Amino acid sequence: MAMVMAAVLSDNVSLEDFIASPTDDMEWVDGQIAEKNGMTAKHSLIQSKVDYYWRSYKI
Structure with missing residues (x-):
């Protein structure tokens, strides 16, 4: 794992x-x-998942 x-x-x-x-x-x-x-690809993936779960929670 690479560190930023x-x-x-x-x-x-x-x-x-x-x-x-x-x-x-x-x-x-x-x-x-x-x-x-x-951001790395891993950061983008994590951000996307957090966004999805946050929207699901709010709905």
């Missing part, structure tokens, strides 16, 4: 600060802003 690595760009950023000015291709993880990497 992300570069940490800054530390100690509050969630409120990140939400106030979000940046494309960046995500907030435990007080750090990290660069998002592309």
Whole structure:
């Protein structure tokens, strides 16, 4: 299984600060802003299954 690595760009950023000015291709993880990497086929499959089960649950 391949791991997706992300570069940490800054530390100690509050969630409120990140939400106030979000940046494309960046995500907030435990007080750090990290660069998002592309999704793999496995990520897409998992996302699709979660979407299906969530919609089924809501219906």
